[in-house]
Amino acid sequence: MALSQKANVAYSPKGGPVETAVLDKKVVYDTKDLNLWYGKDHALKNINLAIYEKEVTAIIGPSGCGKSTYIKTLNRMVQLVPTVRISGEISYRGKSILDKSYQVEELRTRVGMVFQKPNPFPKSIYDNVAYGPRIHGIKNKKILDQIVEKSLRGAAIWDEVKERLHENAYGLSGGQQQRLCIARCLAIEPDVILMDEPTSALDPKSTLKVEELIQELKKDYSIIIVTHNMQQAARISDKTAFFLNGEVVEYDQTDVIFSNPSDKRTEDYITGRFG
Numbered sequence: 001m002a003l004s005q006k007a008n009v010a011y012s013p014k015g016g017p018v019e020t021a022v023l024d025k026k027v028v029y030d031t032k033d034l035n036l037w038y039g040k041d042h043a044l045k046n047i048n049l050a051i052y053e054k055e056v057t058a059i060i061g062p063s064g065c066g067k068s069t070y071i072k073t074l075n076r077m078v079q080l081v082p083t084v085r086i087s088g089e090i091s092y093r094g095k096s097i098l099d100k101s102y103q104v105e106e107l108r109t110r111v112g113m114v115f116q117k118p119n120p121f122p123k124s125i126y127d128n129v130a131y132g133p134r135i136h137g138i139k140n141k142k143i144l145d146q147i148v149e150k151s152l153r154g155a156a157i158w159d160e161v162k163e164r165l166h167e168n169a170y171g172l173s174g175g176q177q178q179r180l181c182i183a184r185c186l187a188i189e190p191d192v193i194l195m196d197e198p199t200s201a202l203d204p205k206s207t208l209k210v211e212e213l214i215q216e217l218k219k220d221y222s223i224i225i226v227t228h229n230m231q232q233a234a235r236i237s238d239k240t241a242f243f244l245n246g247e248v249v250e251y252d253q254t255d256v257i258f259s260n261p262s263d264k265r266t267e268d269y270i271t272g273r274f275g
């Protein structure tokens with residue numbers, strides 16, 4: 001069923017919420033008329049996207065269309081690139097994050113990120129997960145133990161590592177390292193988890209585990225995932241945005257995007273005609 005036909009959901013096909021008051025789910029991120037340039041390269045063009053809480057939102061599209069750039073605007077990581085220039089607005093929980101007055105540190109405690117390649121620190125499994133809480137001033141060993149166990153359980157890796165918590169994280173398999181990175185993310189109790197192709201370096205079995213984990217995590221977190229894997233987007237996401245050449249071509253419920261897209265370019269992409 002198309003989003004717009006659902007009784008309690010108001011929705012604009014181009015991405016913005018129409019009447020947020022009648023939505024049963026809150027908007028976590030609202031992006032309005034976002035444009036981004038790397039020097040002269042216009043990488044994001046008039047992006048309008050409302051992202052809802054406790055859902056999985058997939059960002060799909062061919063290489064170089066701006067998917068990673070977009071999710072890196074959501075935690076302001078993209079502004080680490082010196083040539084970047086941005087216009088438009090992104091609000092997170094109602095506050096404009098592009099405003100100079102917005103404290104980026106606050107955003108980073110609310111929004112975690114998982115990257116394409118697992119990137120554990122060269123530390124023990126325990127210290128990887130305890131790192132964020134320690135930075136936030138938690139020193140009590142009992143509390144840290146609890147956070148570490150809860151986060152590793154939350155990332156569905158506790159049983160595999162509970163006997164080796166003080167061994168180096170580099171001794172884990174790639175799939176385990178990725179789930180450890182998700183645990184590290186959960187330890188700061190984020191609101192949102194950004195995932196940039198989190199399974200592209202993993203084998204099918206580990207991919208499945210991470211996908212199952214994402215399904216579990218969306219009960220408590222809002223997840224935005226960039227993926228090249230169309231089946232993955234179809235399997236795990238609630239909504240899907242199709243990006244092309246820096247624009248959002250179509251954004252809708254995932255089943256609509258994959259069964260009844262309204263734009264020919266979306267259909268061509270999901271049926272493998274290009275990209």
Ligand SMILES: Nc1ncnc2c1ncn2[C@@H]1O[C@H](COP(=O)(O)OP(=O)(O)OP(=O)(O)O)[C@@H](O)[C@H]1O
Binds near residue numbers: 041063064068069
């Ligand atoms: N740090 C950067 N400096 C300059 N240009 C960049 C930078 N990062 C990305 N770009 C450019 O911005 C455009 C969008 O890139 P982006 O990485 O967001 O695309 P993507 O859809 O995530 O691609 P992929 O699927 O290959 O990861 C590309 O033209 C790319 O060359």
